[in-house]
Amino acid sequence: MIERSRRLGALLIERLQRMQSRHPLIGDVRGGDGLFGVIELVRDRGSREPLSPWPQMHPRLVKLLAQALEGGVSFAARGNLILLAPPLVIGEGDLEEALNLLDRLLEKF
Secondary structure (H helix, E strand, O other): OOHHHHHHHHHHHHHHHHHHOOOOEEEEEOOOOOOOOOEEEEOOOOEEEEEOOOOOOOOOHHHHHHHHHHHHOOOEEEEEEEEEOOOOOOHHHHHHHHHHHHHHHHHHH
16 A cells, blocks of 8 residues: 555656646645655745635635545545545546646636
């Protein structure tokens, strides 16, 4: 399980970093020590100004979370952070589908 967690975690972080390169809304991607990742949302990547003041959650983020749930994926969020902590038994295909959904939702953000 530990090795699988590392392998899927590396996949998760690599995909989140690719999303970051396409979505200016993503100011930072954190994680990499297992199957856990965090996306920090910002108004401006250069200044790293948060999307909304901590601990408030921006209404568009609330909407994104609801749309993800409608799509069958539950993402957690705190303030400007989207927390990704899938179960260790998740299949690689299911992880890819969840990340594809997140990518599509961020495009509409």
